[in-house]
Amino acid sequence: MSPRNFAFREIPSPDAGLLEVVIAGLNQEPKRLPCSLLYDEAGSRLFDAICDTDEYYITRTEVALLERHGPQIAEWIGPASVVVELGAGNLQKARLLLQHFPSPVTYVPVDISKEHLRQSALEFAEALNHVKVQAICADFHQADAIRSVLPLEGRRVLFFPGSTIGNLEPDEALQFLRQSQQILGNKGMVLVGVDLKKDASILNAAYNDAAGITALFETNILVRLKRELGAALDPQSFVYKGFYNEPLGRVEMYLVSLREQTVRIGPRQFPFKTGERIHLENSYKYSVSEFQALAAKAGLLPLDTWVDADRLFSLHLLECQAPR
């Protein structure tokens, strides 16, 4: 039986189905696939495993910042808040944060990975029984739909950890921050984790763990295309490549075709040359001042910013500038 402080709902995506998205992406030049496709059930588990690798410093650094500054963040935010987390994953970070929040507090984790979310949210509700958990299975870009199911009372806080914001293009990130204020309304706040610019060797290692979990995570998208779309392709004929593009301030992630081949999905054919790439995602890195400038453009002003001693990662608490 579900605990009393737990609710789960699903907002169906109005977007095109998987087949249309994949065809549109592979028809582009250069070919690409949207990174949201990486997070099927297996992908979500692989991503959790990436977060535990030695090389991927992001998760443990952000976790340490949340542990250290959680009480202070709770104080800034105050009582009776509604914390909305977009792309919530395994909810581990929200647990650390919300343990410091006084009751009543509502937590709304949003994620596209349905069963993974259901299970994590249930565990969360059992562990933190002073928190009202209202999980939503949805693509986190559906701001309107998400807003319409939020409780009306309380200060709204958007929690966006893990440098997921870095997976958006800077102009999309700006858009996203602007839009997020529609969810937030008056006195809303944003708590966002942003990976900092740093030495290329640290970044290259973080996105190329020695155990090869990142590579498995990325090639899992091909396994998914085979399983869900019946695509004729050999996932082994592509290799993962991820590297820091320093001038552009981003890690770029690709699948590279090891040979000349044709990928077939139903009647469609997608020819690949040897070495031809499918672009999966970018992970933009920002300095503290670069990110603050972006947020200010979106109408969000810094209340507080926390950075670890090694200057690897930053946590920004921002406030909506004007009531909307």
Ligand code: TRP
């Ligand atoms: N937000 C994370 C990041 O950019 C997510 C991520 C996506 C990721 N793909 C990855 C992390 C591949 C490691 C490897 O870091």
